[in-house]
Amino acid sequence: MVHVLGVQLPDYQYARFALTAFYGVGHKTAHRLCARLQIHDKCKVRSLTPHQITELAAFLSSPSTSTPIPRFPLATSSYRPPPASTPLAVLKEETKKLSQRAWADPLRNIKIESEARRVVKDNIAHQRMIGSYVGKRHAMGLPVRGQNTQNNAQTAKKLNRVDRRG
Numbered sequence: 001m002v003h004v005l006g007v008q009l010p011d012y013q014y015a016r017f018a019l020t021a022f023y024g025v026g027h028k029t030a031h032r033l034c035a036r037l038q039i040h041d042k043c044k045v046r047s048l049t050p051h052q053i054t055e056l057a058a059f060l061s062s063p064s065t066s067t068p069i070p071r072f073p074l075a076t077s078s079y080r081p082p083p084a085s086t087p088l089a090v091l092k093e094e095t096k097k098l099s100q101r102a103w104a105d106p107l108r109n110i111k112i113e114s115e116a117r118r119v120v121k122d123n124i125a126h127q128r129m130i131g132s133y134v135g136k137r138h139a140m141g142l143p144v145r146g147q148n149t150q151n152n153a154q155t156a157k158k159l160n161r162v163d164r165r166g
Helices: 015-021 027-036 050-061 088-099 114-130 133-140 154-162
Strands: 002-004 007-009
Touching: 002 050, 007 015, 015 027, 027 050, 114 133
Parallel strands: none
Antiparallel strands: 002 007
């Protein structure tokens, strides 16, 4: 078992699926993390190198301060290449301008574990404070998303009572 930031990752699982053990990391985010850290889809946790594990821990501990990935622009269908006589310096400038376009890295603002829990708790507290229907349902410990309350509401009552009360 690999221990990363307080979460145990099972050795026998693929790294892509094991990363979903972190609160706030789903399948799509785990796939993006593996691509960012150059971990193969079929790589199991036990076959990760110590360098990859260290990179993973460093990235997940502070994704906003990690090094940005290089972004090279792709040509559009209407692209016309410049003539062969264009100087190299001009081509480099154009490439630099294209690569500086606004591109939001989806992993830059990732929140996991305690940060994600705090965000959820704050959102619920906000709903309760403004007195919305959802906030009232949370406060009463009832299902929030329109589920039936005549039967089978025990799970929602249990979850809303323990975890989400402010």
